[in-house]
Each structure stands twice: as structure tokens, then as C-alpha cells.
Amino acid sequence: MSRFIPFPAYPDTAPIDLRFVFAGEAPAGRHGFLKAVGDHFEFEDGTEARFWGTNFNSGLCFPSHDYAEQVAERLAKYGCNIVRFHQMDSEWATPNIFQFTKGPRQAASSAPDPESLDRLDYLIACLKKNGIYVYLDMLTYRKFKSGDGVANADLLGDCARPFNCTHPTLIALQKRFMEQMWTHVNPYTGVAYKDEPAIALSEIVNEDDLFSRKVARIDPYFGHYCELYQAWATREGVAYDPATFDPDANDDDQVRFKIEVMENHYREMMAFQRGLGVKIPLTGTNWAINGAVTLAQNVTDFNDGHAYFSWGRFDATNRRCIELGLSQQPGVLGRLAFHRLPDKPYFVSEWDMVWPCDYRAESPILMAAVGCLQNWAGFTIHTYAYSNRHTPYQPLGQEVSSRSIGNGYHRQGQFATWNDPAKFGVFYHAALILRRGDVKPSAGSVAIKVDDLRLRNPASMDLLPEHTRVGSEYDGVPATTARKHLGYNDPPLLDASKKEVASDTGELYRNWDREFGRVDTPRSQVLYGFLGRNRPLKTTDLTVDARSDFAVVALSSLTDEAITATDNLLLSAIGRARNTGERREHDQVVDIGACPILAEVIEAEVSIRTDRPNLKIWSISAEGFYVGQVPATYADGVLTFRIGADYPSIYYLIRTE
Numbered sequence: 001m002s003r004f005i006p007f008p009a010y011p012d013t014a015p016i017d018l019r020f021v022f023a024g025e026a027p028a029g030r031h032g033f034l035k036a037v038g039d040h041f042e043f044e045d046g047t048e049a050r051f052w053g054t055n056f057n058s059g060l061c062f063p064s065h066d067y068a069e070q071v072a073e074r075l076a077k078y079g080c081n082i083v084r085f086h087q088m089d090s091e092w093a094t095p096n097i098f099q100f101t102k103g104p105r106q107a108a109s110s111a112p113d114p115e116s117l118d119r120l121d122y123l124i125a126c127l128k129k130n131g132i133y134v135y136l137d138m139l140t141y142r143k144f145k146s147g148d149g150v151a152n153a154d155l156l157g158d159c160a161r162p163f164n165c166t167h168p169t170l171i172a173l174q175k176r177f178m179e180q181m182w183t184h185v186n187p188y189t190g191v192a193y194k195d196e197p198a199i200a201l202s203e204i205v206n207e208d209d210l211f212s213r214k215v216a217r218i219d220p221y222f223g224h225y226c227e228l229y230q231a232w233a234t235r236e237g238v239a240y241d242p243a244t245f246d247p248d249a250n251d252d253d254q255v256r257f258k259i260e261v262m263e264n265h266y267r268e269m270m271a272f273q274r275g276l277g278v279k280i281p282l283t284g285t286n287w288a289i290n291g292a293v294t295l296a297q298n299v300t301d302f303n304d305g306h307a308y309f310s311w312g313r314f315d316a317t318n319r320r321c322i323e324l325g326l327s328q329q330p331g332v333l334g335r336l337a338f339h340r341l342p343d344k345p346y347f348v349s350e351w352d353m354v355w356p357c358d359y360r361a362e363s364p365i366l367m368a369a370v371g372c373l374q375n376w377a378g379f380t381i382h383t384y385a386y387s388n389r390h391t392p393y394q395p396l397g398q399e400v401s402s403r404s405i406g407n408g409y410h411r412q413g414q415f416a417t418w419n420d421p422a423k424f425g426v427f428y429h430a431a432l433i434l435r436r437g438d439v440k441p442s443a444g445s446v447a448i449k450v451d452d453l454r455l456r457n458p459a460s461m462d463l464l465p466e467h468t469r470v471g472s473e474y475d476g477v478p479a480t481t482a483r484k485h486l487g488y489n490d491p492p493l494l495d496a497s498k499k500e501v502a503s504d505t506g507e508l509y510r511n512w513d514r515e516f517g518r519v520d521t522p523r524s525q526v527l528y529g530f531l532g533r534n535r536p537l538k539t540t541d542l543t544v545d546a547r548s549d550f551a552v553v554a555l556s557s558l559t560d561e562a563i564t565a566t567d568n569l570l571l572s573a574i575g576r577a578r579n580t581g582e583r584r585e586h587d588q589v590v591d592i593g594a595c596p597i598l599a600e601v602i603e604a605e606v607s608i609r610t611d612r613p614n615l616k617i618w619s620i621s622a623e624g625f626y627v628g629q630v631p632a633t634y635a636d637g638v639l640t641f642r643i644g645a646d647y648p649s650i651y652y653l654i655r656t657e
Contacts, residue, residue, distance in 0.1 A: 002548070004578065004598035005648055007622045009419035011390035012070035014077035015624045015651055016570065018428060019130075021558060022435065025081065026131030029197030034133075036281045036301045039481060041345045041377045049200075051133065051378025052368065052431040053082035054417065055350065056385070058093030058405070061085045062100070062119040063388040071384075072126035078424070079431025082200065083127055084135035084349050084380040085120070089142035089159075089177075092406030093386070095119070098142075108147030109173075112180060118187075125188035128198040135349060135380065136181070136199055139164060139174055140206040141406070148173055155218045162213035163221040164205060165265040166228060170221075175272050182276045194277040201347065203283045203304060204269045209293045210258040211454075215247035222247075232257050255292050255453050262296040270300065286349055288339035288457065291450035291472065298341055298477045302377070305339040306350040310357035323587050325359030325550070326366055327529030328515045330496055331462025333370055338457030342447050342471035342479035346374070350382040353423070354414050355397050356589050361422040361552045361574045362517070362528045366510075368430035369519045369526075372439035373503050374469050379434070381423075385416045393595045395579040396420055421599040421622075421650055422577035428570060429524060429554040438524040438556075440505045444468035446493065447479030448486045460492035466501045466508055467494055522562040526554040531604070546604040547644070551575045553604065564610050569654040571617075573602035573643055603644030608654070610639050617654050619647035626653075 019026075032044025041049040053075070063071060075083065088097040091106070099106050100115040124134055141158040144150040150160075150169060164170045182194040193199055215225055226242060233240035238253045247254070266284040273282060284297050286304035297303050309332060310322045326332055340346040348371070353363035367379055387399050399413035417424045433439060448461055450472050457472070464470040473479040486493070494501060499513035510517035516529035518539055525539040531546035531553065538544075541563045544553045553573050557566040577600065579593030617630040617639075628647035633640050643652065 002576065003601040003648075005601055006580075006596035007421045007577070007599035007650060008392045008596045009421070009424075009622070010392050011067070011418070012074065013624065014074050015620050015622055016428060016653070017077040018079040018431065018558075019076050021432065022079065022081065022131060026076070026129065027198070028081070028128045028131050028133045031197075033197045033279045034200040034281060036345050039343055039345060040375060041281065041302070049377065050435050050437065051082040051200075051347070051380075052427070052434045053080040053084070053132065053378070053380045055084045055086045055380050055383040057383040057415070058087040058090045058386050059095055060383075060385050060388045061088045061097075061123070062095040062116050063123060064119070065122050067388060067390075068119070068123040068126045072123070072130045072132060075127075075132055076130035078427045079435065080427065081131055081431075081435065082133045082135060082378060082380060083384075084137065086137050086206070086383065087140050088120070088137060089140055090406060091141070091143040106145065108145045109142055110148055110176075112184075117184065121186040121188050124186060124196070124198065128189065133198055133200040135201040136193070137203055137206055138178055138181070139204065144170060144173060151220055152218055156221075159205065159208065160221075161208050162210050162215060163225065164208065165210070165262060166225050167221050171265075171268070174269070178269075178273055179276060182273065182278055194279070199280060201281055201283070201302075202273075202278070203286060203349070204266060205285050207287050207306065208285050209287075209289050210262060211250060211292060212289045228261065229254075229257055232260070250454060259292050259296050259453070262293070263299045266296070266299050281345065288335050290454050290456055291474065292453040294339050294341070294450075294472055295453060295474045295477060297339075298474075302345040302347060303340050304347050304349050305336045306382075307333070307336045307348065308351065309353040309363060310360065323358060325515065325529060326353065326362045327359075327510060327517050328512055330499070330512055331465070331501075332366075333465040334457045334459075334462035337374070337461055337465045337470045338472050340376075340471035341477065342445060342469070342473065342482050346376045346471075348376065348379045351379060352382050352415060355420065356584075358576045359550060360420075361426055361577075364423060364426040364430035365433070365519060365526050365528055365552060365554060366517070368434040369439050369508055370465055371434055372437055373442050373505065373508060374465060375441040381417055383415045384418050386411055390418060394419060395593055395595050396577065396597055397579075397589070398592055419597060420577060421597065422574055425574050425577075425599070425650055426552060426554065426572060429526065429556050429572060432556045433519070433521075433524050436523065438521045439507050439519065440521070442468040442504050444484070444504050445479075445482045446470045446484045446486060447473040447482035448488060449473055450488055452488070455488070458488050460486065460490065463492070463494045463496060463501045466503060466510060468504045524554070524556040525563060526552065528552040541609040543607040544604050546602065548575055548600065548602045548604065551602045551604070553602065553606070555608065563608065565612075567612055567615070567656040569608070569615075571606065571643075571652040571654055572650055573604065573652070574650045575600035575602050599650050601644045601648040602650070603642075605640065605642050607638050607640045609637055611637065612656060614656050615639055615654050616657065617641050617652050619649040620651040620653055621649060
């Protein structure tokens, strides 16, 4: 029977402060502008850039000045160094970039609201001060208005998908907004956005393409789309019959046409921003719908991908979740790898293993460790929160009072991570692993040739991200840096029937038959999954004999020294997290419960190989107090102690006096 202890989250602080580990990185921008160099990012001074952070969604992009100061410091304490500003233009959000409060009818989306912009400015200044960079979205959920000169605006969906990349009126409005944002001078930094090195990345449009987004018969947009295709067909010698033309048929000719349209749009929008003086890397869109969408990104500066695990089916009456841990599944990262062109930097701007899945604590570790192996540039989880009203009395899964935001039941609180000890609680180790490069990049590299551009990632790609570096290549866009090249239908390099995968560096291992995984590096070592049924489990310097069935037990040096030599270590032991009184029946949450948020007590005997005979183990509370000293013994170079009995917590600082 599991035991749980209160582990509340506080919006203005964190139990442990990692800022000292990254003290040389503040303020953001101190190394100059970010740039794409081959398959990775560097700053102007040659420093390689790695990012770990979160999204701020919709209303959270515009916090009060007091809260901006608090949240920036809190993120830095957790080791975060990037925030993606997402859904700023969502009409359903309060505030949003075009309207600070709900009141007058918003007749146009023609200019940023002064109060919203002021709050955004101050937030950017606070993040910069704390060494946190900005990924700035340009078009996500904007609702174009008749007052903008947009015909039939009420018939167009969010960001006018997919016509935002084809119709001149919509493109002109996007350019106007880009100019307003990039040329705006932040009064709190004295620097225009285009000249601000703390703003590191930007995208043209979020999750959009001409394949998954249907070409609706809304005029004048549909008629203009047909004219574009007719002109292309004439130029290419392709048959076109307006009476039978189906823009969603996606035959070979239409695939070629759509790729060209997307590529030309990205080129146009990038050139426009460069003309404004924007210096940072830019990308087109950010999801791997098929090979065509990935191929179209070849004209941009970097690739960006999205991936979600254990997606909950939320509707008006149900809160359901697939109760399946990452340690229980075969390949889970192939879709991300598919969207990577191996010769470009790669960033994952959205990922999540969503509440109420009980096994979500595994996800930050696996993402950070595999990201290092792949030499990906960074990650931002979706999301810290949607609202800018946070208190210690908000339960998991219930960020706002309503059951939905913007017609989406999943936005009620399923994505909020700021108060989740099972997910945000592991960010300390994920940030250390990724930002320090604790896991070595793979020396190998595989490119899989995609011939049918309508297809997604092949099954042969699913396991490779945990073994060696991998991406996709295409006719005309070869992976020049790849050491091995495979065809889409070639036999996989790894045998999935063995139900295990190991990195070619020897530092990562996962077994979905026994349902556990490990990360084993000199400065960070982690055991995750169903530890109780596999007891004991070991890495090079860490042994865990767990009584708890599921857990993530992570050990990281808080200095540049290895675990065996350092005098300052963080041990985290995290399993499930739930609300007080939360009640489930099978996979359905029937009562969400209330605060305080509870963290499962992980019971285990822990042994650490160390050269330091005088280390003490202190349990740390949610408020950052030393709760008590955990009894320990030291013999033959091994420190041994039991967690979960005396002074239980999810965090233990291990250090000399």
C-alpha cells in the first residue's frame, strides 16, 4: 500500500536552487546572438547552446510585474534556461497580445494591446536577468477579423489554417504583426526585440501544413488556392480540371505543389524578418505529419518537433488516461527523430506525458537523456501553465474554474506542470543532464531515406533514437553528416523482439519486458520504471533496492566533479503524485480531489559509491527546509541509507558539513 505525503508547490520559490550551478550563464544573451552552426546551435562567442525549459501558454505570457519576477526566479532555480511564449495571440485567452481584458468587442487584431505588451516586455526583462532565453511564436491561434479587412473572417478557424500560407491578405497581416513585434523597443531593457540576444528562436506558424489541415471551400481563399494550383499545373505540365479538383487528394502532383508552397512561404517570411533586422534562427512549423512537411523545413534554419505520450481523452464528463509508462513501451521517440533533418539543429518545442497518467515522472529524464545522445538543442514542455493566477491551493488537473478553455477540455489543467511533483519535480536532474551534457552524444549517425512523402516515420526508426543519432533524408536533401544510410523499408538495425535498447555510448538502457530503464554517466545516474519488481538495480555508482513498485530515483552531482568525488549531491525519489482525496476507478478520475498535492513516498535502500566518508543526507521539504538527517553508514567506499522511513521526502541533499 503506497504512502503519500503533502508536497505543495509555491509559485514564488523552489525547494532547491540550482542557480549556482549555472551562475556564469546570466543574464541571457551574454554570449551574443544564437546561430545555427551545422547540426547544432552556438552563440556568437562560440559557446554551444543547450536549452531546457517550458512553454508559457496564452494568459501566462502576460503576468503581473510581481509575478513575472517570481516566476523567472523560480524557473532559474529549477535549472530552466528557456521559455517559449505560446498561444499569445489566442482570442480565447485573457490576457492575449491583442486584448488585455474581455470587455469591448474586438473588431480587429491589428495591433498589440499596450497593457499586454508592457507585461510581456517586463517578463522578458525578468527572464533575461535570470539567464532564461525566449522562443517567440509568431502565429498560433490568432483569429483574423473582418476589421482587419479579412473577408468571411467568421468562417476561418484559428490562424486561418491552412490559408495563412497562401492568401496575400493573411500573409500581409502576419508580416504587419511581425514588424510590430520585432521593431518594438522593450522599455525595461532599452532594446528592440530584433536586437535582443535573449530572444533566441522563433517560428513562422505553429502546427500547420497543407496535408493534415483540410483546404476548406471558403472564398475567396479556396478560389485563390485553386488559382495557385492551376498556375503551378500549367507551369509543370500537369493536368488540372477545376470541376473535379480535390485539394485534399494528395496525389503525387499535389504533394509536389504543397511542398513548394510551404517552402516558398517560409522563404518569404524569413526574408521579410531578415529585412527587419532579425538575426536569430527561424523555423517554419513544428510537427511530423508526414515526410512532405519535414522535407519542406529544409529551407529553414532549424527543425522543431512535438511529441505527446499517454494522451488523456478529456471530454465534458470523463478524465481518462492511458496508464502506460514509457518504461513499458517499445520505441517512443521515432516520431520526433523523423522530423529531424540530420544536418540541421533540432529543438523540441512541445512535449508532455500528461496528467493524470501515474507514470509521468519518467518523461523528463528520458527526454533529456535521449536529447543529449541525439545532440538535440533543447526542449520546452507543454506547459508550465495557461493562467497567471497561481496559489499553493490549486490541485493537479484543475488550473482554472471551468471545465475547458477555448473549447478544449484538455486545457483545464491536464497540461499544467508548475505544481506537479511527479513531473516538474524531476526538472532539476533533466536540466543538469541536458545543459551540462552529462550524457555523451552518439558518435554514430543514421539517416533513413523517405521515398513516399505521404508517410510518417517507419517502424525501423522507433528504437534508434535511444541507440544512435538518427534523422530522415530525401531526394535533393541528403544527410551529409550521416555515417549510415538506410531505405524506408530496409530491415531495422535493432531487434525489437529483444525488448531492450541500449545507447551506443553505453550510458542509456531501457527494457520494456522488465519495465525499467537507467541513465549511467559520471555526474548523473538514474534508475526509473518499475523498480520494485526488479530489485535491486544498479548503475556504476548507485544501487537501489526499492520496496515501491514504481519510481524514478535520480542522483546528480551539483559540482563539476563526478558522483564519486563531489561533496554536493542531489538525490530525488519520485513516483506518483495525486491530490488529497483524489479517487479513480480503472483509468478514470471520478473525483479530482483537493489540495494539498501529495507525493508518493518512495521506500528503498540506497547505496552510493563515493570517496567522501563524511557525507550527510538531509531530507528537504517542499518549502526548502532541512526536515531531518537520514541515518547512513559508510564502509568500503560505499554510503548506504534508507529513504522513505525517517524524514520522507522526494528530495535529499547529500553533502559534507
